[in-house]
Each structure stands twice: as C-alpha cells, then as structure tokens.
C-alpha cells in the first residue's frame with residue numbers, strides 16, 4: 393500500500409521534473425549574457441537576445457503589482473472585516489467568479505476597456521489585465537489570513553483606544569503581512585507566465601520599451617511568437633526564454649517560502 | 661438590591677447606573693448599578709456565566725463591539741456619561757484601560773512596540789519620552805528587569821506570565837485613570853499571580869482598578885470593595901471585609917462558603 397502511494401507521488405512529480413529537465417536541456421545552450429543584454433536579431437543573423445522582453449515583463453509585472461496588490465489587499469481587508477454585509481457577500485462571490493474566469497477573457501475585457509478607447513496596444517492595458525488576474529489571489533489570501541487573527545487581539549487594540557480601522561491596519565494587517573506577501577508572490581508567479589491576455593493588450597515588440605502607452609514586449613508573448621515561427625534560431629531563443637521564465641517563477645516561489653519560514657506567524 | 665446602602669464612597673470615579681446588556685435576545689446584564697470609588701480596587705465575583713465579563717465590558721464600551729450586542733444605561737466617568745450622545749468610544753477606551761483573561765500581546769510586534777503602540781497612536785512622537793514611558797510602564801508592571809535586554813524581541817516570545825505583565829504595561833502606558841481587569845491571573849502560576857497582585861496594590865495610588873476574579877482569596881487579599889453577581893444581577897456590593905465575613909444576602913453567603921457556583 394505504502395509502495396503504491398510512493399508510486400503515485402513519483403508519478404505526480406514526474407511531469408514537473410521532466411518538464412524542468414527538458415526545458416533546461418533545450419534552453420541552456422542559448423543561455424548567454426547576451427540573452428539578457430541585447431535585442432532580438434533579424435532572422436538569419438546569429439546572436440541576439442530577449443532583453444527587451446525580460447525588461448518588458450518586469451515592467452508589466454510592476455504595473456500589475458501597483459494596481460493589483462493595493463486593490464487585492466483592500467478587497468481582502470474589506471471582506472474579512474466587514475464580511476457580513478450584503479455588499480461583501482456580492483464582492484466575495486464576484487472575486488471567486490473572477491478567479492475562475494479564463495485569462496483570455498480578461499485579455500479581451502482589457503482590450504475593449506483600454507486598447508479600443510486608447511487606439512493602441514500598451515503596457516497600461518497589459519498591466520491592467522494582469523492586475524485583474526492577480527486580484528482574486530491576493531484578496532483571497534488577505535481575507536483568509538486576517539480571519540485567522542483572533543478576536544481577542546482585535547479587542548486588545550480596541551480596548552487600548554485605537555480606532556477600528558487603525559486596529560485593522562496597524563495590528564491585524566501588519567501582523568499578517570508576511571503571510572499576505574505569499575499571496576502576492578504566488579499571484580505574481582501566476583501572472584508572470586500569462587500569455588493570452590497580453591496578446592490582446594501589450595501585444596509585443598522587437599524594440600526596447602519606450603513609453604508605457606506603447607506596445608511592449610514580454611517573455612511569454614515573445615516565447616509564443618518565436619516558438620510558432622519556422623526559424624531554427626528562434627526556436628532556440630524560445631527555449632531559452634522558457635527556461636528563464638521557469639527559473640524566475642521557481643525563484644519567486646522559493647523566496648516566498650523562505651520568507652514565510654523566517655517570519656512564521658506566532659502561535660498562541 | 662440592598663447591598664450598596666451603607667458603603668461610604670467619598671469620591672466616585674466610575675458610576676454605572678441601571679446598566680442592561682443583551683447579546684441578541686439574551687438579556688445578560690439586568691439593571692446593575694455600581695459606583696466605584698477612586699483609588700480603590702473593586703473585585704467582581706460570581707459563578708461562571710453570571711455576567712462579570714459582560715458587565716466589565718460595558719464599562720469601556722467594548723460590549724457593543726460584539727455583533728448583535730446592545731447596552732442601555734449610563735456609566736459616568738468623573739461625572740460624564742460615556743454613553744452620552746456624541747461620545748467617542750475610542751476616546752473613552754483611552755481613559756479606561758483593560759487587561760484580558762488571556763494574555764494577548766500584539767503578534768509580530770516587539771516588546772517595546774507592544775507598550776509603545778498606544779502612545780504612538782495617541783500622537784506621542786518624541787522618541788526619548790516614548791522610551792522613558794515604556795520603561796516606566798514596564799517597571800510598573802514588574803517586567804522591566806526581565807526584558808530590559810531584549811526589548812526588540814517579539815512580545816509573543818515571552819512566557820505566559822510575562823506576556824500578561826506585558827499587557828498590563830501596555831494598558832498602563834497610555835496612563836488611564838481606570839483599569840479594568842478580567843481574571844488577569846487565571847492563566848498564571850502563583851509567582852506571576854503574586855507579582856500582579858502586588859502590582860495592583862501599588863497601582864491603586866494612581867489608578868482605580870476593577871477586577872474580575874474567580875479566586876475569592878485573591879478578592880479578599882487585594883480588593884477594598886467586592887461585588888457579587890448572580891445570573892446577570894448584582895446581588896451584593898460591600899466593603900470586602902464585610903462581604904466575606906458578614907454577607908447580608910443568603911445567596912452571597914452560599915457562594916462564598918462554597919455551597920454552590
């Protein structure tokens with residue numbers, strides 16, 4: 393019986409390791425400093441990298457965080473602290489629904505909300521789409537963690553003559569910050585690999601990012617474009633891009649876990 | 661209630677008048693009036709579930725924070741009704757501190773910050789003064805010597821008894837004229853309990869203390885007045901020595917002699 397369980401566990405891990413190994417094997421040959429420092433070269437020329445896509449992804453993630461983290465945390469706080477009102481019931485339901493909406497739909501939504509009115513693809517639209525995808529994860533984690541803070545801790549704050557919202561902000565939220573960071577990081581990790589919503593919003597670009605209201609390159613979209621191209625060198629670049637993406641998400645996850653271990657919430 | 665008839669109270673600091681309190685439809689406190697004299701320790705005793713905690717929480721407007729809970733009546737703090745129209749419960753709670761049954765230091769906050777946070781939020785920006793007040797409060801709570809070398813350690817890293825004294829220091833830091841304590845020593849060992857009791861006797865020079873306790877020896881040791889509660893009513897309120905030696909009500913006598921409760 394135990395043998396069977398171990399067998400299943402290995403089976404479950406098999407895809408993870410084989411994907412990782414395969415991506416490494418295919419991607420490592422193309423992993424030079426160049427990849428992070430130079431722009432893509434035209435077909436036929438050797439060398440070149442995806443520096444613009446790496447930078448573009450960082451910009452898009454930053455934009456998404458700037459919108460998604462505050463909105464997500466605020467939503468989570470509202471749901472946990474004022475969770476019994478009608479508004480919050482609706483809000484919670486919508487958040488759950490949002491978490492289940494396929495990302496391509498969110499891309500189309502951002503397209504009609506930003507791209508059409510602005511008349512062009514842009515980082516803003518891409519960042520907004522990614523933010524929307526992030527919000528449910530952040531909101532959910534925040535709500536769950538704040539609910540874990542016992543009533544008697546809140547009452548201690550109230551009894552000290554601290555107003556309710558300051559208790560929430562300074563005592564409850566601050567005390568759960570490391571946990572909420574995990575939600576944020578997991579949200580970021582999820583969003584980093586999103587491709588579909590970016591196709592409609594940030595589009596992609598062969599150049600350095602110039603301005604936030606212009607189309608911008610991103611790793612997932614670049615990988616996609618290169619992978620479906622007929623050129624051998626581009627396939628190599630796509631594999632290396634995939635490796636970089638996977639490593640980035642891995643590191644994000646690992647750091648999160650390390651932070652979480654270091655600041656394990658106090659048990660009572 | 662006949663009990664308060666011949667207590668001589670010279671200066672009332674906290675005066676509860678006809679307090680009724682509900683949890684939803686449960687009528688937990690029934691028309692209790694209880695004047696508390698300045699610079700005394702007043703003990704509240706009674707069997708479990710008789711409403712001691714609820715009444716205590718009516719005295720700093722904490723009861724109303726429970727969903728569905730309601731209070732009626734007046735509590736005069738130095739003559740002013742804390743339930744008066746336009747009165748800010750936050751401001752009231754700054755003047756009426758509270759220590760809970762279970763030690764509850766703020767998680768992921770250092771020992772220093774646990775004591776300082778109330779002051780900071782009340783607007784004390786001066787760092788030297790802040791440090792001085794924290795030290796003074798920790799000394800008052802008889803904790804200073806044990807923590808002076810690790811003020812940056814998390815409050816939750818202390819032992820239960822130390823945490824409770826930290827909570828006392830936290831409450832004292834904002835310098836409230838009245839301190840409410842809900843069974844503050846019930847989770848503590850005899851040594852920590854003795855420390856808190858000494859502290860209370862010392863404290864009453866500056867602060868008026870209202871304390872809930874299940875321990876009648878404790879009530880007898882530290883309090884000047886004792887109130888006996890039963891089923892949401894105040895049965896008897898008298899000088900401690902008299903209530904324990906010569907109770908007027910049969911139910912009080914039964915309770916203190918251990919015949920029920």
Ligand SMILES: Nc1ncnc2c1ncn2[C@@H]1O[C@H](COP(=O)(O)OP(=O)(O)OP(=O)(O)O)[C@@H](O)[C@H]1O
Nearest residue numbers: 683686688706707708709710711712713714715726
């Ligand atoms: N949150 C609540 N919701 C509903 N009823 C409550 C709540 N808290 C207390 N009660 C009820 O109110 C009454 C008084 O409770 P209270 O906690 O004040 O008793 P107590 O005298 O402090 O008891 P103990 O000595 O066990 O602490 C009890 O009958 C209890 O069942």
Ligand SMILES: [Mg+2]
Nearest residue numbers: 712713714842
């Ligand atoms: Mg109680």
